[in-house]
Amino acid sequence: MSRLIVISNRVSRPNGAANQGGLAVALAQALRESRGIWVGWSGGTTDNFTGHIGFADDDGVKTATIDLEEQDVDEYYNGYANKTLWPLFHYRIDLAEYARDFEGGYNRVNQRFADTASPLIEPEDIIWVQDYHMIPLGQMLRDRGHQNRMGFFLHIPWPPTRLLVSLPHHTKLVSTLFAYDVIGFHTEEWLESFRHYVEREMGGTVDGDFVTVGGRTIQAVACPIGINAEEFKQAAASDAAVEMHRQVRASLQDRSLIVGVDRLDYSKGLEERFNGYARFLKDHAEHHRRVVLAQIAPPSRGEVESYQQIRATLDSLAGRINGEYSDVDWTPIRYVNQGYPRDKLAGIYRSARIGLVTPLRDGMNLVAKEYVAAQNPDDPGVLILSRFAGAAMQLKDALLINPYSPEEMSDAIDRALAMPLDERKRRWRAMMDSVEQQDISWWRSAFTDRLAATRQEEPEAEPEPATE
Template sequence: MSRLIVISNRVSRPNKSGNQGGLAVALAQALRESRGIWVGWSGEITENFTGHIGFSEDEGVKTATIDLEEQDVDEYYNGYANKTLWPLFHFRIDLAEYARDFEGGYNRVNQRFADTASPLIEPEDIIWVHDYHMIPLGQMLRDKGLNNRMGFFLHIPWPPTRLLVSLPHHTKLVQTLFAYDVVGFHTEEWLESFRHYIEREMGGTVNGDFVTLNGRTIQAIACPIGINAQEFSRAAVSDAASSMFEQVRRSLQHRALIVGVDRLDYSKGLEERFNGYARFLKDHPEHHRNVVLTQIAPPSRGEVESYQHIRATLDALAGRINGEYSDVDWSPVRYVNQGYPRDKLAGIYRAAQIGLVTPLRDGMNLVAKEYVAAQDPEDPGVLILSRFAGAATQLKDALLINPYSPEEVSDSITRALAMPLEERKRRWQSMMKCVEEQDISWWRQCFTERLMAVQREVEEKKPQIEAAE
């Protein structure tokens, strides 16, 4: 049996708390089954890069990590990955920063990952590279002589051609994707944007799932990621979740809860969400004192200036809304800058009559699926979902909105609060069916089976090649 080698920016080791994300759980399961290895950055900084690999094994999952220099983190992670690619791929060209040092650091660190991983890889291993931090890694592994089956999955949107061409050396970066055998995206929209770029900018050809450039053909597919729906549903009725549910409900004093859970990031539409909620309070004074918005927004990437700006903006907006509408025993906004374990988060979701998931652009957005999975089947809440989230292509029975429009946010909250139980149950049942059927295991199999098919094609052709020789 072939081993699976997972390579990503960060490694998530299994833990007994049960609070790992769905992606980490799915990959860990695959690594156990195949006796594979997860390779990535340790998260630690070293004064001088030595190439030393830290090996570990936790609950049957082997990991191999390296420490990076401070300059590496500044240029590769904070720089090219999160100041250049992240804003550009989320359609925020106004925030993208282009610097030669960033690009140089990005390529240098990818080469370090290639140097680290290549001695660990055996000829029959399957290599699965993840996300925008590692786009050129496949080509660097090929340059070291590796002929393994290799796949790449992009967990964020692929931008339209008209935006991608603003990236210096964009064709050189995209060319490296043709070192992989299978390239995956969450939605048909992102896949179509990739195809369009290959045809229009690089003169490649597209034939169904097969994309050809300069004589090299790869498979490019849409394969939406899911969650472990059954596990999350169980977590929603666990002791920890039930305790959190009761705590939240007591604090609300019979008021309706609207919940948002997002990393503190400009792509999540938090400023627009607060403005839409303020519009709701302005237009519907009859709902004052009867509703509370709880926004959970753990800080992220604090070293990046644009993230500091969004935090300051939200602090000010939450204060302004509470200052304008609060009463002595009611505040319309609870703004929380901390994260919660998954079981407690499931209890918060279950306590909320409305899940407000309104990113301006998102590859998928698993919070939407988690909110659905956490609901009480007999009294489910209503999901309000941005049509610009990847999840909107699957969760069509959510209330789909334009997050840029305060009026649509306000109207959707009003509609959700008044929605009859039978309609809530019908919408939830439809969404839950999708969440359960296209879960995290389905996603993993969808992608890895394509890579296995590449192997079968090679094996089927091998006798013919030998005969021809």
């Protein structure tokens, strides 16, 4: 069996923590099975980059990490990855910042990852690169002579061509994807956007899953990521989850809970969510004192100014809404800037009559699937889901809404609160079937099996970039 080499921005060591992410669990399982290695950034910094690799073996998973210089973190991670690519790929070109230093740092750090991984790679290894931080890494590994089967998966949306062309040197960046053998997206929409760009901007051709530019043909596929549904069901029944459920229900005093769980990020539509909930309170006075919105929003990327701004906006909005509608024994919004372990989070999900998942744009959004998996089959809650989340392509029995419309969100909350048990069960069962059938293991196997089946041969020359 070929070894699997996973390369990602950060490495998540399988230390058994309850808040271990689903992606980390799936990749760790694959690495154990193949005796593979997980390569990435340690999260730490060093005064001078030396290329030193820190090896560890945690629970049967071998990891290889490097420290980066502060300038690397500022230009590659805070800069090009999160100030340039992240907003652009989430359709927020108004927030995207283009700087030569950012692009230079992004390429420099990818070269450092290539230098780190290169001596660890054996000829039969299968290499799987994760996400937008490392788009050009495959080409850099090819430049170092590696002929291995290589795959790339994008965990965020792929933007429409009309937006992507606003990125300086966009064709040069996209052309590096043709160093991989298979590239994956969460939905057909993102895949179609990629195909459109290749045909329009690079003169490429599309034949089913095969995309050709010049003399190089790769496979581009839609492969939606899932969660470990069985594990999350068990987490919802754990002692920690049951105790959290008891505490939450006791604090609500028979009120209905609406829950939102999101990183503090402008792509998650939190400002729009608060405004939609405020519209609900305005339109439905009969629900005053009978419902509570708990928004859990751990801070992220605090060094980026746009993230500081959204936190200030949400602090102000929550205060205004609570000031306008609360009573001495009722606060309509509980706004919490901290995260919870997965078992306790499962208990919170099960406590909620409504899961409110309303991103403005999301590659998948696994919170939607976690909410479904945590529900009590005998009395499930209702998922209200943005039609702009990748999960909406699978969870069609959620109440799908336009998160930009406060009226639509208000109407959906009212409908969810009034929904009879039979309808709630029917909708939940259909969604749970999807969550269980296309879980995290299905996603991993669907991609790696396709990658393993590709022929291992020396790729042809990198396609010539089109004139921008």
